[in-house]
Structure formats: structure tokens, C-alpha cells
Amino acid sequence: MSRLKTRAGWQSFFRRAGWLESIGIAGVLVVTLVALVAPWIAPFDPDVRVAGAYLPPSAAHWFGTDEIGRDFFSRIILGVQYTFLPGIGIVLVSLVVGAGLGLIAGAVGGTLDHIIERTVDLFIVLPAMLIALATVASLGPGLFNTMIAIVIFWWPVYARICRDEIRRLNALPHVEAARVSGVRGPRLLLRYLLPGAVPALLVTATHDITGVIMTLSAMSFLGLGQPAPAPELGAMTARAMESLTVYWWLPILPAAVIFLICLLANLAGDGIRMALRGA
Amino acid sequence: MTEPVLSISGLSVALSRNGSATRVLDDISFEAIPGEIIALVGESGAGKTSIGLALQGLLPRESHPVVTGSIRIAGIELVGARPKVLRAARRGLVRAISQDPMSALNPTMTIRRQMHESNDADDAAIHDWLGRTGLADPERIADALPHRISGGQCQRVLIAMSMMARPKLLIADEPTTALDLTTQAQILDLLRDLARAQQTAILFVTHDLNVAASFADRLLVLYAGHVVEIGDVGDVVRQPAHPYSAGLLAARFDLDSDRTRPLPTLPAERNRIANLAHACVYAPRCTIARPDCITIRPWLRPAPFHGGAVACLHAEETPLRPESSAPEAPWPSKAISNDVVALALTDVGKSFATGERSFLGRRRPKSVLSAINLSIRLGECVALVGESGAGKSTLLRIAAGLIKPDSGSVARIDVIPPQVVYQDAVSALTPWLSIGEQVGERLRPLGIGGDERRRRVLEALDLVGLDPGLMNALPAELSVGQCQRAVIARAVILAPKLLLCDEPISALDVSLSATTLNLLGALRRRLGTAMLFVTHDLAAARIIADRIAVLQSGELVEDGDPETLIAAPKADYTRALVAAVPGLRAERSRAACRA
Numbered sequence A: 001m002s003r004l005k006t007r008a009g010w011q012s013f014f015r016r017a018g019w020l021e022s023i024g025i026a027g028v029l030v031v032t033l034v035a036l037v038a039p040w041i042a043p044f045d046p047d048v049r050v051a052g053a054y055l056p057p058s059a060a061h062w063f064g065t066d067e068i069g070r071d072f073f074s075r076i077i078l079g080v081q082y083t084f085l086p087g088i089g090i091v092l093v094s095l096v097v098g099a100g101l102g103l104i105a106g107a108v109g110g111t112l113d114h115i116i117e118r119t120v121d122l123f124i125v126l127p128a129m130l131i132a133l134a135t136v137a138s139l140g141p142g143l144f145n146t147m148i149a150i151v152i153f154w155w156p157v158y159a160r161i162c163r164d165e166i167r168r169l170n171a172l173p174h175v176e177a178a179r180v181s182g183v184r185g186p187r188l189l190l191r192y193l194l195p196g197a198v199p200a201l202l203v204t205a206t207h208d209i210t211g212v213i214m215t216l217s218a219m220s221f222l223g224l225g226q227p228a229p230a231p232e233l234g235a236m237t238a239r240a241m242e243s244l245t246v247y248w249w250l251p252i253l254p255a256a257v258i259f260l261i262c263l264l265a266n267l268a269g270d271g272i273r274m275a276l277r278g279a
Numbered sequence B: 001m002t003e004p005v006l007s008i009s010g011l012s013v014a015l016s017r018n019g020s021a022t023r024v025l026d027d028i029s030f031e032a033i034p035g036e037i038i039a040l041v042g043e044s045g046a047g048k049t050s051i052g053l054a055l056q057g058l059l060p061r062e063s064h065p066v067v068t069g070s071i072r073i074a075g076i077e078l079v080g081a082r083p084k085v086l087r088a089a090r091r092g093l094v095r096a097i098s099q100d101p102m103s104a105l106n107p108t109m110t111i112r113r114q115m116h117e118s119n120d121a122d123d124a125a126i127h128d129w130l131g132r133t134g135l136a137d138p139e140r141i142a143d144a145l146p147h148r149i150s151g152g153q154c155q156r157v158l159i160a161m162s163m164m165a166r167p168k169l170l171i172a173d174e175p176t177t178a179l180d181l182t183t184q185a186q187i188l189d190l191l192r193d194l195a196r197a198q199q200t201a202i203l204f205v206t207h208d209l210n211v212a213a214s215f216a217d218r219l220l221v222l223y224a225g226h227v228v229e230i231g232d233v234g235d236v237v238r239q240p241a242h243p244y245s246a247g248l249l250a251a252r253f254d255l256d257s258d259r260t261r262p263l264p265t266l267p268a269e270r271n272r273i274a275n276l277a278h279a280c281v282y283a284p285r286c287t288i289a290r291p292d293c294i295t296i297r298p299w300l301r302p303a304p305f306h307g308g309a310v311a312c313l314h315a316e317e318t319p320l321r322p323e324s325s326a327p328e329a330p331w332p333s334k335a336i337s338n339d340v341v342a343l344a345l346t347d348v349g350k351s352f353a354t355g356e357r358s359f360l361g362r363r364r365p366k367s368v369l370s371a372i373n374l375s376i377r378l379g380e381c382v383a384l385v386g387e388s389g390a391g392k393s394t395l396l397r398i399a400a401g402l403i404k405p406d407s408g409s410v411a412r413i414d415v416i417p418p419q420v421v422y423q424d425a426v427s428a429l430t431p432w433l434s435i436g437e438q439v440g441e442r443l444r445p446l447g448i449g450g451d452e453r454r455r456r457v458l459e460a461l462d463l464v465g466l467d468p469g470l471m472n473a474l475p476a477e478l479s480v481g482q483c484q485r486a487v488i489a490r491a492v493i494l495a496p497k498l499l500l501c502d503e504p505i506s507a508l509d510v511s512l513s514a515t516t517l518n519l520l521g522a523l524r525r526r527l528g529t530a531m532l533f534v535t536h537d538l539a540a541a542r543i544i545a546d547r548i549a550v551l552q553s554g555e556l557v558e559d560g561d562p563e564t565l566i567a568a569p570k571a572d573y574t575r576a577l578v579a580a581v582p583g584l585r586a587e588r589s590r591a592a593c594r595a
Helices: A007-017 A019-041 A072-108 A110-125 A128-139 A143-170 A173-180 A185-221 A233-243 A249-278 B048-056 B083-092 B111-119 B123-132 B138-143 B151-164 B181-198 B209-215 B233-238 B243-251 B315-320 B392-400 B435-446 B450-463 B468-472 B480-492 B510-527 B538-544 B562-567 B572-580 B584-594
Strands: B006-017 B020-032 B037-041 B066-073 B094-097 B169-173 B201-205 B218-223 B226-232 B341-357 B363-377 B381-385 B407-412 B419-421 B498-502 B530-535 B547-552 B555-560
Touching (some): A007 A249, A019 A072, A072 A110, A072 A185, A072 A249, A128 A143, A143 A185, A173 A185, A173 B419, A233 A249, B006 B048, B020 B048, B037 B181, B037 B209, B048 B066, B048 B083, B048 B094, B048 B169, B083 B094, B111 B138, B111 B151, B123 B151, B151 B181, B169 B181, B181 B201, B181 B209, B181 B572, B233 B243, B243 B315, B363 B381, B363 B530, B363 B555, B381 B538, B419 B480, B435 B480, B480 B510, B498 B510, B510 B538, B530 B538, B538 B547, B547 B562, B555 B562
Parallel strands (some): B381 B547, B419 B498, B498 B530
Antiparallel strands (some): B218 B226
């Protein structure tokens, strides 16, 4: 991994990734940046009326205004924050939980492996959306609860991938050589095994950002996301669906942004996969 | 003079990796007549395999190959040919057999279907050809899936598949490296007979000079993508005209080599030359290099001592060339402790569960080792020789404590666990950790850290002759030879009482093998370590070991002093192993036959 930190390393990383995929990786970084600084770069306050209702896109209001005259561009910028950051957060938490359990299952083996694997099976066969609905219904709507709901059915995939990668690595000569040299315990796990599983996990995780954002949007669409004034992209699309023929920008633009983020994340995943394969 | 079937002229190949182009072949020209066997030899990375791939139009597309020059097979130009022409050539003119026969066959198709697909032949022809390659039961083999037959059988199937097409040229890329010695001899005989009978020229890629010498008609020596010498095998072996060929030949070892002193090796590269277009590529390692060697590029010219050609400005001086270093001093006399036993295996047995299940679903165990008694004294080196599947590696892993024997006992003297040197040094190093960190790993449990650990690591690198600047390098930045040294450094940083070597030289080329044998020989004497050296190479075993133990199908059949064991083998199996070693003797008798 430290190979990527060198100057020439980054150059060859992008060359291996391909130009389209490199744009994807750069795009994901830009989207992350936008999401982080959204409140400061939004031209208007997204929660107050600044002009007449239902104004079409214009020079003053790039994406027009919504049904009560709020600047739609500012709302979408904020929407990126409300949609993308929870998406990343969900993937990260699932990754930590899943990879941690997978690492232990793969490295320790035996009964512990069996217990963790059957638990993973259990979570994989549960109907995902139903569990999410049930969780949010019992905890109440809200961003944090939605995130918990999604993490519950998202982590098992990472546990399975990580466990299989660790099992594969465990049989390789260099890990056996490390054991012969007397490396054991956490050091074996964290220095010799985990880095080998990182490429597979990283690629899956980047691809999964798309899935999580779609799920988040779908839940908002069903009314299980954040409460009304929050500019969540999925919810914005859902609420404006009936005005598609009259005020097209209201459903189309947030949907287009979701599409764009997902596309960039997918490209980034492909790029990382190709770059790491060549490394 | 027969019309050449293959004629290559001015062939250059450039491959680019990560944007930077490297010339892997530079201005190669040679011809082959029907039925001729040409051996391509050289160190790893010399471009041997690239020639084979270029001939088939199979250079890896992702490295954007740029091919210039001309390759004509039976009059058909292949450089710049359209894909259709190339496909037809691959089907009818050029065939190839590879190093790993198992992976060259499709695991989901029966042999019959694959042979049918490759040649449009009927069943009778398939059986006939399988029979011709010496397979005892052609019908059964034809209906088998590849994993049901052995590696040697797979290679025979591939040979049958290739030769059925009656190609003009067969490219054999290390076809016997993965096979046992006795199988190797049979496969080579088969290839030679078929080549003569069908007038197929064979391009035989190998890093094993002994095999090349006993098998080929002509020898083509490659160095860094250049042909440095070409000529009849006997001539080149007797009187090499290029200092590199001479060095390679001096570095090889067989059953007659002097084992009382370190083997001669090729000098390492001293300094790189900036302008390769106007210099001899070998000059940085050459012991007879003159100032003009780095300003004038030598072209192939008639060799002074034989009918071939050589690319060296000072070929006349090659025989006067000083050895890489002053004649090595003999090894010090043996210091084997008579009473301290470093490893004692008593009545060790081991069996593994196999795929077959008995009636009640229990896997039937297959015995791998039975009643092994072996002891190694401190300072002694025992070589364990046998074919693949004989249980050598299992025995080594039991000795290392990596697996437990089913029966019997293992006794070791030391608290320091035995260390292992692996066959594939590159894959024995963790790719994402620096050499220094991995070499210093064994000091951690002792609480040695910081500057002290750094000092000890540098000492260990120095001991194995590895540049201390490589301490922070990752394994990918090292050559194969350097990786092997790093693995050895890790094993000896805390001198173990027992060093276990698992085929440490079988993947290395001639000069690296000799270097590694010398290094291991020097280290074990200096550190007084007991050593178990697992190998299938009887010649290497004889060089390094004080005692040779022969393992056949999980049983020790013979155990004795190398010279006596080789001169007068008692067991039939040992006799077969000795007879299968290719070497100077075989080539001398061949030369005698010709004369």
C-alpha cells in the first residue's frame, strides 16, 4: 500500500486506472469536498423563501425555485451533503464491522469462524428492505436511525469478502513464512493479513456507495428518511414526482445528481480495481 | 543445404509497462532447418520466452508490443500479419507446449474433446497419437478430464496435441521444469524422436544448460535481449566464444563438479552503461571488458573457435578470461558435532484425507509418509531427494513444526524455532512490507527494537551479500536473486540451529543456483547450523550436502555419503535418479556418437 504514497506511485496509479475511471475517482473526491463544505458554498439559504415559487432555471437561480420559492440549486448542494455523507458513513461503518468480524473469522478459524459465518448467513437471508422498514418504524424516522437500519443488512457482505480473502492469504507462502518467523496475534492480523484483503474490500466498498445511496433515496422516497424540510435528494425527487410534466426541474435535477454521484462512484470503483490489479 | 523453416531477421520487440518502453529483444536473427532443435538459454529476463511469444503473435497486448523486423515460418511473414493469418499459423505452422501442462489444458473438457477441437481429428487418430507419446492406455486417457492424469501425462497429451497438427515449428517453453527428472528424460527423448520423424523444428526454451546440452543440436545464448552467441551445442559447450556463455557454462554443476569448494559464479553487474545502443550489453559484468566495449556495439561475427557466431569484440580472449573471482578456497574441513542431534525424526508417519469417500462418507486417508527415521546432527547438511509426490515437502513441514505427524516423534534441540528457505522466494515475502521490516521480524519477540534492530538487520543483509540500501525497498523492487537473499537473511538473522530449505534453487537459473548454493554452504559452515535441503536435483544435493537421503513414495530407501551413493547406488530407485541426471557425461557420449 505504501507504494501508492510515492510521487511516481500516484502517476502510475492513475495510468493503470484508465482516464475515464480516473475522472470517476477525481469526481468522487470533488463530490466529497462539495458535501463537506455545502453550507458555505450554497449561494442562498436553502430553507427560506428567496424568490417567487416555481421559477424555471435562470441566470439568477440556476436550477430554478421550488414550490415555496426556495433556491433549488442551494437545496441540491445541501442535498449532496444529506445524501452522500450518510452513504459514505454507512459504507464505512459496515466496512469496519464486517471486515473486523471477517478478519477474526478467517484468521482464527474453527468454531469461531463457524459461529460468525452462520450469523452472516442469517443476516444475508433476512429480507433487507423489510428489516430496514421495521427498524425505522420501531426507532422512529430520522437520519441516524435510517443509517442504523441500513448498516444492519449491509455489513455481512464485507464480513464474507474479508473472511474469504483472509482464508486465501492464510494459505500463501509469505504468511506461512511470517508464522515461521514467529509473527503472531494482532501483528499477524493487522500487518500481514489485513493489507492483503484491502484491495477487494476497497473495490466492493466504492461500488457499494451507489447501492447505499439508492437505498437511502428509496427509503426517503417511502417516507422513512429525514423529516420534510431536509433537502434529501431521494425525498426531493419523490415529493416532486407529481409535478414532472409541469415543473420538470423539480424531480429531474435531484434524480440527475443522484445518477451522477452513482456513476462517478462506480467508475471510481472500477478504476481502483484496475489500478490495484496492476500494482 | 535445406531450406530453413524458420527465419528470423532483425527482430526487435519493445514492451511498455506503465508508460515506459523497454526493449526486450534487440535485433535477433537466426534460422532453423526442419527437424533441428535449437535451445534458447540465458538468465531469467533475457528474453527467451518473448521470442516464443513473438513467434506465435501472442505478446501480451496490455503491454503494447512494438515488433519490428521479420519472422518467416515456411515462407509466411508473421510480423504485421493480419489476425486471420496469425490464427491460421498458430493452428497449422507453430505449436507450443508450456511449462505448466496442467494449466494449459481446459479443466472442464475431456482430453478427447480438446484434441478434437485443436485438430479436427477422428478418434482413431487421437488414440494413435496418444499411444505414440508413450501413454499406455490411450482410450482411458482420451476420456479423462485433465485433473485425473499426472503432470507427466498432461505434458504427453499436449505434445500429442501439438504434434498431431504436424507443425513446422514447435516452441517448447521450459517443458520439463515442472516434471520429475525421470519423466523429464522420457519427455525429452519423445520430443527428439518426434522432431526427427516429422521434420519439425523445435525451439527449446530453458534455463537449464545441462538439459540444453544433452538435448539440442544448436545453442543460442541470449543476454538482455541480444543474441550473444550461436553455434552447435558441442562446439559452444566445449569452447564458448562469448565471456557470458563461458561464465554460464562454468557456473553450471552436475555430478562431476568439484564439491570441495564454492562453485564458480558469474560476476554481478558493476555499473550501468548510459548508451546501450553503442555498447556491449554484457560489458558491465564482463571480466575481459576493454574501454572500446562501452563505445562500440559488437555485432554477431564468425566465432574464432567454432563454426557459429559470437557478438564480442574480444572473443579471442575469452578462454584466457579470469574466473569471476580468484579460485575459491576449499570449504573448511567439516565441523559436524558427533553427539548433538539438531533434529531427530523417529518413526514419523503422516496421512492426508483424500477426495475419495468410503461408504459412510468418511474420507479415506492416503499415507504420505511411513515410518521415517532421520536425524541431522549440528553442522551437518542432509539433502532429501525424491520426485514430486514422494512426501519431501510434508517431511520438511513436519520438521518445521508446521504440521503434526500422525505417529512417531519429532525432537529438536533448540528454543529458536527452525527456519525455512522457500522455493519461490518472491512469494515468500509479503509484498506490502519493506525488506528491513520482514528481515527484522524475528527480533521483535526478543524485545530488540529501534537502532539495535536496525543494526542487526543491516548485519544480516551484509551477511547474505545484499545491498543495505535495499532495507527500505519493497519486494517488488528486488530481483529474484535478491529476494532469495532477503529470505535467507530473515532465516539467519538469529542463527537457527536448524535451517530447512524447500527446493530453494529449483526456480532459479544457472548462475543464481550456483550463487545460492555457495551462500547456503558458506552460511551453514559459518553458523554451525544443521540443514535439511529438500530437492529433486541430485547434482545440487551432492554439491551442498554431507549426506543424501532418498525418499520414494513416503519411505526412505537409501541414506548415505553423496559420493558413495551416486557412484554405487544400492536401491533401484536411486539408480534411476542418478541415470536421469543430464550432464557432461551424457553430452560427451553424444559427441562421441557423432564423431
